[in-house]
Amino acid sequence: MAKDLALYPADKKGELLELASTEDLKTMATQVRRDIIRMLAIANSGHTGGSLGMADIFTALYFRLLRQNPHGFWEHDDEDMVFLSNGHIAPVWYSVLARAGYFPLAELASLRQVNSYLQGHPTSEARLPGIRIASGSLGQGLSAAVGAALGNRIDGRRNRVFCLMGDGECQEGQIWEAAMSAAHYGLGNLIGVVDYNNAQIDGEVQKIMNIEPFADKWRAFGWEVFSCDGNDIDAFIAVVERILEMNDRKKPSVVLAKTLMGKGVPFFEGTMADGSNWHGKPPSKDDANRALELLGETRFGDFPV
Helix, strand or coil: CCCCHHHCCHHHCCCCCCCCCHHHHHHHHHHHHHHHHHHHHHHCCCCCHHHHHCHHHHHHHHHHHCCCCHHHCCCCCCCCEEEECCHHHHHHHHHHHHHHCCCCHHHHHHCCCCCCCCCCCCCCCCCCCCCCCCCCCCCCHHHHHHHHHHHHHHCCCCCCEEEEEECHHHHCHHHHHHHHHHHHCCCCCEEEEEEECCCECCECHHHHCCCCCHHHHHHHCCCEEEEEECCCHHHHHHHHHHHHCCCCCCCCEEEEEECCCCCCCHHHCCCCCCCCCCCCCCCCHHHHHHHHHHHCCCCCCCCCC
8 A cells, every 4th residue: 555544644634523503414325425426437446336325324423423534543541433234335424524624635535546445345454544354345344343342341431332234145154143242242332234125236135135034134133223214314313313322331332324315416216127227337427517516515525625
């Protein structure tokens, strides 16, 4: 890797930003979608649909819900921990990390380039602030999150652990081994969030390998189960805050967040059934320009190229 952003002094990192209102959060989610489109078009590679679909959830986490210290990521032991199991949606994570101040916005233009630490799937090799482990080999992220949550409890730390997953990867047996372990050890400090969009790269989840009854499976494995519209920022915040307000949690919790693949750009949305699968392909320059026009510019401004 060409550089190690863990070595960037605080004044060289991004501006710290906190958003108070729902309208501010919605505006930031739009900006995150603009970032995603531009990053993918510049790279001419990457995953469009899931990244756009999860923009609202990542925005809610990083600008409202997480206890975090972007400028001291490697120095503080009490911040919340985030693991992205479905690592192919890395563009949305990179965007919110940069926007939250973990590293400079200009770095977003380097997605998937040679010697860039913003690889197609998150990597730990470059010690990119905000990212603790490499991910993207589906089904493995929850195991890492379980280990972190158990380690935090053993060490007497207050860290809450969030693990983001896709519904398609919940066809993997390792997810359920990890889920069983989390319940066995009573990891109330662990919160899973599933991108419940019924879409994976080969088609609709229910047709590839049906995971229903999905909520009942999590309950059977000993988890508290919550549901919400994952593209409604207020609804997602309300569910997570409800979980966090539960004192002395003895069970891990999972939020099944219904999202729409490609959310925010109509000609990217929900396109599994008609064969124009935007799961794993980037927008062309023409598509990117159309999408950016539809999204509109925001007060937060585009990253420089």
